[in-house]
Amino acid sequence: MNNKEIARVFEDMADLLELKGENPFKLRAYQKAARSIEYLPVEAEQLVSEGKLREVPGVGEAIAKKITELVTTGKLGAYEKLKAEFPEGVIALLEVPGIGPKTAMLLSTELGIKTMDELEAAIIQGKVAALPRMGEKAADNILRHLQALRRKDQRIPIGEALLVVDKLLAQLKDVPGLRNLTPAGSLRRFKETIGDIDIMGTADDAREAIQAFVSLPQVREVLASGTTKASVVVAGGLQVDLRIVEHDSFGSTLQYFTGSKQHNINLRERAHRMGLKLSEYGITDLRTEKLEKFATEEAFYRRMGLQFIPPEIREGQDEIARAEQGTIPGLVETSDIKGDLHVHSRWSDGRDSIEAVALAAKARGYQYVALTDHSAGRGIARGLPPERLRQQGAEVRALNEKLNGIRILSGAEVDIRADGSLDFPDDILAGLDIVVAAVHSGMDEPQERMTRRMIKAMENPHVDVLAHPTCRLLPDREPVAVDMEAIFQAAVRTGTILEVSGMPSRLDLKDIHIYRARELGAKLATSTDTHSVEHLEFMRFGVGMARRGWCRPQDIVNTRPLKEFLAYLKS
DNA sequence: GCCGTTTTCGGCCCGACTGTTTTCAGTCG
Known part of the structure; x- marks a missing residue:
């Protein structure tokens, strides 16, 4: 069993544990392990035979045992058992954006929905809107996401995504008071394929900038639009998220919005140990409640006691420990x-x-x-x-x-x-x-x-x-x-x-x-x-x-x- | 389930947006 398949098992297990209402930290541990395994430069099988599994971040005693079982038998008892506890098809429902564990369980137990097709039919018949804590709008939303999911191609190569971004940036260039417009997210980290496009910027008036963004001609649909961020779908089915903050928070926000998610979680845990709290706005001293803002990422990492970490290696592996030691190499340009x-x-x-x-x-x-x-x-x-x-x-x-x-x-x-x-x-x-x-x-x-x-x-x-x-x-x-x-x-x-x-x-x-x-x-x-x-x-x-x-x-x-x-x- | 230059037990990242709600739950990134 290869790393990708192993990661998939742990991701599924995290989903199932979430459906079950398990301790959220437990399922996060599974997710973290899944990510770690996905990014391993060698096959887990090799680590098993070398006895080095426990060196992988996020892999402790229990998960190491599970990986060993997967590698040697191709199956995992705990996973099979967990799967058997839930109705068929619930995990598939989680694939639809907007459907989380609560909604998936509701749809599954109340309406017996197993597939996306059944979900679509139930929405059209008005059965979903009639469920407790649901409504016309919520049901509509799910339907739109469901249909978008069907239309949408898989993740697109970064080369294609950058073409879309270049065009967007050129169009937004002339919005008054909008500055520092920068691609962030997986695009900035140069991930080989991109699921959606993240852009950030700073503005005198965030509302105005958001308004200009959602009004662009290639915007087919506005998924969300608030005072600091908006999500749209552009022609071609690609989702684009824009986040706007004040000028002097640029460094913190760029860092936050570049991710990866796991890198940021690891950074925040480190901040916590330092008596600090991180957010896209800056670093807050937990004792004084004072917020420190950062105009550049370099200044941000320095404040965290770390060497600058290039975006391409912020994948939540051992980059933070390496930055602490000052052993992040000068990468090729x-x-x-x-x-x-x-x-x-x-x-x-x-x-x-x-x-x-x-x-x-x-x-x-x-x-x-x-x-x-x-x-x-x-x-x-x-x-x-x-x-x-x-x-x-x-x-x-x-x-x-x-x-x-x-x-x-x-x-x-x-x-x-x-x-x-x-x-x-x-x-x-x-x-x-x-x-x-x-x-x-x-x-x-x-x-x-x-x-x-x-x-x-x-x-x-x-x-x-x-x-x-x-x-x-x-x-x-x-x-x-x-x-x-x-x-x-x-x-x-x-x-x-x-x-x-x-x-x-x-x-x-x-x-x-x-x-x-x-x-x-x-x-x-x-x-x-x-x-x-x-x-x-x-x-x-x-x-x-x-x-x-x-x-x-x-x-x-x-x-x-x-x-x-x-x-x-x-x- | 993982993890530790405060800890081997008791913590575990943080905020925005939406819809159905009268104060918040669910979801997302």
Whole structure:
């Protein structure tokens, strides 16, 4: 049983305990453990065999036992027993926003509702509004949420969400007295997918700002609108929350609204031990009741006795303890990047000429860009047969003569075939500056074969980079079955660089993989898989992922200047 | 159920918004 499945069990258990009216702190313990397990950089199974389960924050004696049971038997007695205590389908009702434990139990016991369809029918028949403490409006609300839930796609990749946000921010820019408009929440933490969009700002008149927000043309529905915050649904079904505070609370509010939830809970517990109380408005001294406001997050963390914690690593793991010790590393930034190691031109399935891509790379301040068009095996992607690759090499040489300040590395994105062999013979690979290898087909293979296949490719001395290692596509294609721990170890052994693809639909490797690979000493590269010059911008997502994996500049090989990077490739 | 530089027992984050209510419960983030 994998970490995601284990986390799911504990989340369900927390829901069931809540339905049961159990001690709220107990169910919070389950939720915390679920979160912890979800973010583990290694499989819980490995921790069980190493006896290290108890080192995971939020995992104590009882939960460790439950995890062990799940890992070894694939089932959990306590969970099965708990499930049996409740009518079928109650947990499903909790999925609907606006339905909490009380309402779910009411709907289930009074009306016998098991599914969303039955719920919809009951609302339309007026049965829900007639329940105690319900009413027309409450029932209507549930119906709207239910229908929105049906329409709504899953979480969307961060790349798409940022487009929506950029537009919103541009539209709100001119509202008088509205300042400091900033994306917060999971967007600011660079989570790979976004469930809803959080924006915050400060204003002379919060009401006026909220009014401007809910009146935007793309707002399809206003879910809530008060004096300091509002929630709307915009075209496309995405929920956007806006929170407005006074100018001098900006730092505290940004911190509060960036989350994550678990990070904030941990911070508040720490504050409590310090005799302080945290809220979005600032820090209150519990003894004097005095509120201290913060204009910046830096000042806020300083007051808490902590090193500044970058948003990308505020996931409620051990970042607060690390900040207390002052051991949060300086994370890589987009401005550290000296080159892109994965770009396509119109020679294969890219849109632009090699020269256009090179000039765009130069304009970004890069010193080099690796041209990695597809190999012949990628027929659909107009992959290059050896002869065309040689012709391309000639053009690259000519361009390198002509252009100043940017070096084009001749390379290829070579297919890893089903047997682990490569789509170009070794003598051709040997003539390239850089070889990026990737799986593009036969993705349904069982884990052992896929793992062997990738490792075999990594063992080829000409292969420099393993691209998008898990082959997932957000939000639909699941990662291939592959033993990531083995891939990371092979990367360390063979010196193969692991790609962190910034392409929004890939983001591959993902955060916890990056964390583990780095921990084991593997080298990583943030790349874009550019197919037209605008895609070079995807580097921000690659860097965002790397930061979520706690990467410093020295962990990312393409932060090295050209000469140093070429020397590294040779070694 | 977890956890401890006050504690191994007694705590456990905090505020906003809505709807059905006459003072608050439920839900959310």
